[in-house]
Amino acid sequence: MSEFEAVIGIECHVELKTDAKMFCGCPNTFGGEPNTNVCPVCLGLPGALPVPNARAIEHMLRAGLAFDAEIPAFSKFDRKNYFYPDMPKDYQISQYDMPLTQGGAVRYWLADGTLKVCRLTRIHLEEDTGKSTHAGSSDGRIAGSTFSLIDFNRAGVPLMECVSEPELHGADEAVAYLEALRRTLLALGVSDVKMEEGSLRCDANISIRPRGSRELGTKTEIKNMNSFRSVHRAIESEIARQIALIERGERVTQETRGWDEARGVSVSMRSKEEAHDYRYFPDPDLTPLSVAPARVEELRAQMPERPWQQFERYTGEYGLSVTQATQLIDAPALAGYFDRVVAIAGNARAATNFVLGDLSRLANERSVAVAESAVAPEHLAELIALVEAKQINSKIAKELLERMWDGAGSPRAIVEREGLSQTSDPAAVAALVDGVLAAHPAVVAEYRAGKVNVAGFLVGNVMKASRGKADPALVQELVKQRLG
Amino acid sequence: MSDAAARSATAIAADVQAGRVSAREITEKALARVAAVEPRVGAYLTVLDAAARAAADRVDACIRAGERLPLAGVPLAIKDNMALAGSRTTAASKILADWVAPYTATAVARLLAAGAIPIGKANLDEFAMGSSCENSALGTTRNPYDLERVPGGSSGGSAAAVAAGEATIALGSDTGGSIREPAAFCNVVGFKPTYGRVSRYGLIAFASSLDQIGPLAHTVADAALVYDAIAGGDPMDATSLDRPVEPASARLRDDLRGCKIGIVRQFDTQTLGDDVDAVYRRAYRDLEALGAELVEVTLPTADYGLATYYLIAPAECSSNLARFDGVRYGLRVDADDVREMYARTRAAGFGPEVKRRILIGTYALSSGYYDAYYVRAQKARTLIARDFERAFQSCDLIAAPAASCPAFRFNAKSDPYSMYLMDYYTIPMSLAGLPALSVPCGWVTPDGSTRPMPLGLQLCGPLFSEPLLLGAAHAYESATGHARAHRPALDEAVDHV
Numbered sequence A: 001m002s003e004f005e006a007v008i009g010i011e012c013h014v015e016l017k018t019d020a021k022m023f024c025g026c027p028n029t030f031g032g033e034p035n036t037n038v039c040p041v042c043l044g045l046p047g048a049l050p051v052p053n054a055r056a057i058e059h060m061l062r063a064g065l066a067f068d069a070e071i072p073a074f075s076k077f078d079r080k081n082y083f084y085p086d087m088p089k090d091y092q093i094s095q096y097d098m099p100l101t102q103g104g105a106v107r108y109w110l111a112d113g114t115l116k117v118c119r120l121t122r123i124h125l126e127e128d129t130g131k132s133t134h135a136g137s138s139d140g141r142i143a144g145s146t147f148s149l150i151d152f153n154r155a156g157v158p159l160m161e162c163v164s165e166p167e168l169h170g171a172d173e174a175v176a177y178l179e180a181l182r183r184t185l186l187a188l189g190v191s192d193v194k195m196e197e198g199s200l201r202c203d204a205n206i207s208i209r210p211r212g213s214r215e216l217g218t219k220t221e222i223k224n225m226n227s228f229r230s231v232h233r234a235i236e237s238e239i240a241r242q243i244a245l246i247e248r249g250e251r252v253t254q255e256t257r258g259w260d261e262a263r264g265v266s267v268s269m270r271s272k273e274e275a276h277d278y279r280y281f282p283d284p285d286l287t288p289l290s291v292a293p294a295r296v297e298e299l300r301a302q303m304p305e306r307p308w309q310q311f312e313r314y315t316g317e318y319g320l321s322v323t324q325a326t327q328l329i330d331a332p333a334l335a336g337y338f339d340r341v342v343a344i345a346g347n348a349r350a351a352t353n354f355v356l357g358d359l360s361r362l363a364n365e366r367s368v369a370v371a372e373s374a375v376a377p378e379h380l381a382e383l384i385a386l387v388e389a390k391q392i393n394s395k396i397a398k399e400l401l402e403r404m405w406d407g408a409g410s411p412r413a414i415v416e417r418e419g420l421s422q423t424s425d426p427a428a429v430a431a432l433v434d435g436v437l438a439a440h441p442a443v444v445a446e447y448r449a450g451k452v453n454v455a456g457f458l459v460g461n462v463m464k465a466s467r468g469k470a471d472p473a474l475v476q477e478l479v480k481q482r483l484g
Numbered sequence B: 001m002s003d004a005a006a007r008s009a010t011a012i013a014a015d016v017q018a019g020r021v022s023a024r025e026i027t028e029k030a031l032a033r034v035a036a037v038e039p040r041v042g043a044y045l046t047v048l049d050a051a052a053r054a055a056a057d058r059v060d061a062c063i064r065a066g067e068r069l070p071l072a073g074v075p076l077a078i079k080d081n082m083a084l085a086g087s088r089t090t091a092a093s094k095i096l097a098d099w100v101a102p103y104t105a106t107a108v109a110r111l112l113a114a115g116a117i118p119i120g121k122a123n124l125d126e127f128a129m130g131s132s133c134e135n136s137a138l139g140t141t142r143n144p145y146d147l148e149r150v151p152g153g154s155s156g157g158s159a160a161a162v163a164a165g166e167a168t169i170a171l172g173s174d175t176g177g178s179i180r181e182p183a184a185f186c187n188v189v190g191f192k193p194t195y196g197r198v199s200r201y202g203l204i205a206f207a208s209s210l211d212q213i214g215p216l217a218h219t220v221a222d223a224a225l226v227y228d229a230i231a232g233g234d235p236m237d238a239t240s241l242d243r244p245v246e247p248a249s250a251r252l253r254d255d256l257r258g259c260k261i262g263i264v265r266q267f268d269t270q271t272l273g274d275d276v277d278a279v280y281r282r283a284y285r286d287l288e289a290l291g292a293e294l295v296e297v298t299l300p301t302a303d304y305g306l307a308t309y310y311l312i313a314p315a316e317c318s319s320n321l322a323r324f325d326g327v328r329y330g331l332r333v334d335a336d337d338v339r340e341m342y343a344r345t346r347a348a349g350f351g352p353e354v355k356r357r358i359l360i361g362t363y364a365l366s367s368g369y370y371d372a373y374y375v376r377a378q379k380a381r382t383l384i385a386r387d388f389e390r391a392f393q394s395c396d397l398i399a400a401p402a403a404s405c406p407a408f409r410f411n412a413k414s415d416p417y418s419m420y421l422m423d424y425y426t427i428p429m430s431l432a433g434l435p436a437l438s439v440p441c442g443w444v445t446p447d448g449s450t451r452p453m454p455l456g457l458q459l460c461g462p463l464f465s466e467p468l469l470l471g472a473a474h475a476y477e478s479a480t481g482h483a484r485a486h487r488p489a490l491d492e493a494v495d496h497v
């Protein structure tokens, strides 16, 4: 264990999923020919005015409630003033001191199942900028480029900024935090949260301090991480770089560093932070927002189960492993299917084994999602009940499941129709056992001479004689009894 | 006046509707009038010959098809800070000198839909910042009543166009008096509706929380007609008010019986000189003669109006005008990097008054000064609005001067502060968001001149009192008829040539 502790805060920008952009009617879609999803408003043409998108505001309220934030009765939009070529108005409509939600926390879990909490400094709503492409330089960077092209398709897309407190202590926690954030927003349907398409972008503020210290060290900001994997690598690399600096007796400089995924290193982008004065003031083009408490309560009541609650249910109540629980939570349709099976069958362990085992294997082989397969949750629950009641054994159950996948319907009906019920009548099984023993006197003699592993051969023959329907445990017991 | 454009909008629309004259004929006469007087007046930055004729033909087709258009064939001047699709829209700034708007402002679109004919884009102080039209970077507009004098501002081109008969009606925008003051200077009616009554969509912003579009016209009835056509909520402007609009044209009246009119104690007209004082005293007496009861009201915080306005308006303008950066449209002065390009573009593109206000506003919003300036100004604004609320508990309307003097000569107000003082009587109403208008109320002959110049009486009402306000102004206008006492200086020449 290192003598240093990392202190990390994560700043995320999440594009909200809405039909239209934040302040105009242009479609909010990813990609497209440059400058095709634009209008006077999102191009910031003279005289154009913003009109807020009610859907985006509702998304924010729902996200806030999911993170247990406060929803104040009043909120407003402010202008953040700075010159930037990608930003059509040279100010960004954002929220300064009265965001739609206040406080809140992200609850996340680690690989060992520990549930943790990271408080949020703020969540607010703003508009996205356009995107520049720098041309004329050899590497596409601005240095050496002779001109830049700007695509405003993204300008004005609703953007949620979400800043965590510096309460994460390592790459694992940071990524687990991001995963929880992503799962929550996905569950709410407020964003696609795709790092590769830029609908989730994040920067990490990282510092280290001697373990046990309460003071914060000098932080660096890491940018340009384009996947959770690269977030993990970048944070580990930065912690190691800072520790090495300190151990060499040097200092960490406050700076912004860009992560180079290909080379696996971060590179200093700018060391002296420009002292920006954004001259925030309330946007006079937009009236203050009032949020009716009744609406908040309505949204709260409609709040779906949050991922951390689901995790607690799966690992606590149902006894699933962290991996199983996580696997289900990350596959919402499968989890919904699983929950229905459990609700009917009442046997979470058996449901887990079927859903994550045989059924998922079948889904893989046939390239059809479990939830979309012909196996209705009611039928799987029936199958579980049949096994539980020892009416069929697991071998028959596997066979039945394949037939159900192919559309055979209710397993109970099949069992009844085809007489597949397991033979658990001791007298009937005993007769079969006696028959097999009588047919193999040499094997019985071997057993009695001490070669006890030949019992398996005898048990197998009894099962065969029952055409697989005998209760294997009962067969085992009777064979041993007769031989002993 | 013999020109079609100088007749009332009501009369023109009735004639066109009845087929007695075509919109095209009216338009040709208006364009001929523009050609005759424009070299001396300079009201327009762009004359929309082709667009005007095309609009006129469309209106005539609609009339033939049996449509009813309340402003059929009425020649319209549009202040050049309002977008009209396909037309150059400059805000009288070098930075937008060649910008062609790809869309049309809501208020403009509503007038065109009502049958108005866009004759031209009228001059203004650059980005509507000024009180004389002298801050236009693209042209000089002269007062039709004395070509040596300014038309007022910032809607100077709109006021001059109507006064000179180059349009029957005009759209202006008023931020601190920019419709009312030029209306007073040019002997026309100028009306600023309640903030939010008319959509600002397509109006190039100066100070978003104060800007309001309104009409300029020869008569109160015409102003009411335009107001009725442009008022009402707009889904494209979040600050526009979505409450029903009572047509003001139906509420025009001939007396002021039962109307209490407040005279503001702080607005002592004696300080304006004997001539001007006499005009306003007479105006107040005339209101009384029409049946109004005059009461004294106080606006204790009105004196802070100017200071308050000159923090809030520049603060908003410093942000609103940031977009003119040379990146996407308008002027660009190239440089080696984008920062330098911004600096050179804005240095070359903005005039001195615009730069001064951007600097004042940037300073007022800066960290460390924000609370002392911007926040305080907002508090003062609230107090001023409360003063009006209190005053309107004892009166229905307030009467006041529309400007502190008649139109002055070019370059007479060389320091910015004396120019700012021109709006002393109009700014408090703007800060309170109230509807207010200027109606011609008499003439004075300035020292060293032989030409009488007009003065305007300002009437102001509570929020949403437009019908009451226009109705009262109509009564005063009908009874006094000051506007008809003198004719524009250019008509003598034109009429007799």
Ligand SMILES: [Zn+2]
Pocket (backbone or CB within 6 Å): A021, A024, A025, A026, A037, A038, A039, A040, A041, A042, A043, A156
């Ligand atoms: Zn748009």
